[in-house]
Amino acid sequence: MSAEAPLNPTAAPSRPKNIVIMIGDGMGPSYTSAYRYYKDNPDTEEIEQTVFDRLLVGMASTYPARVSGYVTDSAAAATALSTGVKSYNGAIGVDVNKRPIPTLLERAKKLGLSTGVAVTCQVNHATPAAFLSHDENRRNYDAIAASYINTDADLILGGGEKYFPTPLREQFAAKGYQVLTDFAALDSVTQPKVLGLFADVQLPWSMDEPDAHKLSKMTTKALELLSNNPQGFVLMVEGSQIDWAGHDNDVAAAMGELDEFAHSIEIVEQFIRSHPDTLVVVTADHNTGGMSVGANGKYEWHPEVLRQLKASPDAMAANALGEEQWRDTLATSLGFSIDDELYEKLSRARMQGKKALSEAIKHEIDARTNTGWTTGGHTGVDVQVFAAGPGSELFIGNQDNTDIANKIISLLPKPKKEAK
Numbered sequence: 042m043s044a045e046a047p048l049n050p051t052a053a054p055s056r057p058k059n060i061v062i063m064i065g066d067g068m069g070p071s072y073t074s075a076y077r078y079y080k081d082n083p084d085t086e087e088i089e090q091t092v093f094d095r096l097l098v099g100m101a102s103t104y105p106a107r108v109s110g111y112v113t114d115s116a117a118a119a120t121a122l123s124t125g126v127k128s129y130n131g132a133i134g135v136d137v138n139k140r141p142i143p144t145l146l147e148r149a150k151k152l153g154l155s156t157g158v159a160v161t162c163q164v165n166h167a168t169p170a171a172f173l174s175h176d177e178n179r180r181n182y183d184a185i186a187a188s189y190i191n192t193d194a195d196l197i198l199g200g201g202e203k204y205f206p207t208p209l210r211e212q213f214a215a216k217g218y219q220v221l222t223d224f225a226a227l228d229s230v231t232q233p234k235v236l237g238l239f240a241d242v243q244l245p246w247s248m249d250e251p252d253a254h255k256l257s258k259m260t261t262k263a264l265e266l267l268s269n270n271p272q273g274f275v276l277m278v279e280g281s282q283i284d285w286a287g288h289d290n291d292v293a294a295a296m297g298e299l300d301e302f303a304h305s306i307e308i309v310e311q312f313i314r315s316h317p318d319t320l321v322v323v324t325a326d327h328n329t330g331g332m333s334v335g336a337n338g339k340y341e342w343h344p345e346v347l348r349q350l351k352a353s354p355d356a357m358a359a360n361a362l363g364e365e366q367w368r369d370t371l372a373t374s375l376g377f378s379i380d381d382e383l384y385e386k387l388s389r390a391r392m393q394g395k396k397a398l399s400e401a402i403k404h405e406i407d408a409r410t411n412t413g414w415t416t417g418g419h420t421g422v423d424v425q426v427f428a429a430g431p432g433s434e435l436f437i438g439n440q441d442n443t444d445i446a447n448k449i450i451s452l453l454p455k456p457k458k459e460a461k
């Protein structure tokens with residue numbers, strides 16, 4: 042045991058009562074490096090540590106089952122992280138033969154623990170789906186949502202209202218769930234079970250509602266509600282849209298999502314200080330976008346450009362489209378002036394619509410920050426593993442994503458022998 046393990050006070054038990062697994066979707070190593078410089082205080086000589094630097098313990102490979110090659114999708118990766126079994130890309134909690142495999146949350150529930158998920162995507166998207174259900178195809182969104190009626194999860198928090206029509210919501214209510222669609226109402230909830238659907242599909246970009254801190258608030262509430270169970274709990278928290286920003290090659294939105302995910306990790310870290318019987322394991326399911334911190338042969342990266350942005354490129358484009366005098370407002374949102382050459386470029390893009398304008402804004406931000414991208418998809422590099430609390434030493438060093446699940450499963454209480 043390391044002498045400097047501030048989150049492992051000597052009184053802490055060797056086996057955790059509570060387990061929080063946190064997934065930064067698409068959060069490859071370049072994201073957490075970029076985030077460190079994004080958060081750096083430029084007025085001090087040192088580069089300040091982030092929560093990721095503080096909690097880093099190891100690395101994990103992410104490759105899916107052989108049939109899908111070396112580069113995983115979110116479904117196969119989440120299935121690996123929730124079941125300890127590799128499957129094909131697209132698989133939700135099923136093996137390569139499409140047979141359901143028990144998930145971490147199902148195992149925990151059987152042992153009398155409380156369970157929950159809190160995510161920023163729709164709750165039936167690949168990652169939460171692979172912790173809550175079984176389906177041969179991640180795209181079966183309606184079937185996956187409907188199947189949640191059979192999960193015994195105590196908390197399901199995120200977006201995805203449109204996948205839960207009224208009759209389905211009534212079924213949840215009949216099973217004792219409070220069904221919420223108003224985010225503010227989450228505050229006054231005092232006990233599980235809760236199905237919270239706080240957006241039609243995904244939650245807004247964090248950077249477009251900087252004071253909302255929705256993932257942090259869902260995490261805080263989940264810890265509060267689940268810790269009512271003296272047997273303990275297992276909670277999965279996902280910073281879902283780090284990945285979406287990566288697919289969009291949007292470094293600004295990525296830093297916003299990462300910041301909110303980092304806050305949520307800090308909340309769990311704080312919870313561990315007062316509940317030393319809690320383990321947190323943080324990882325990514327894969328890397329997205331092949332983001333590079335520095336590009337084009339130049340040894341430079343300029344996060345100060347990102348710190349001045351007042352909105353996401355998507356939101357800036359939408360605003361500029363609806364306005365005649367858009368040059369000044371856009372410049373204000375960007376935090377830099379738009380010269381004639383850039384104005385020409387943006388005007389041409391604006392005429393092609395919101396998507397083209399958003400692309401043009403992102404290109405300008407990439408050029409000014411000197412950020413590079415290699416793909417609009419996923420890459421096969423290893424991801425980092427972060428952990429604190431009892432059992433965290435199990436995650437030190439190199440491992441596979443299935444090992445992460447199997448280690449967590451090994452920390453669950455042993456099943457009691459059936460009484461004869």
Ligand SMILES: [Zn+2]
Nearest residue numbers: 066067115326
């Ligand atoms: Zn993913």
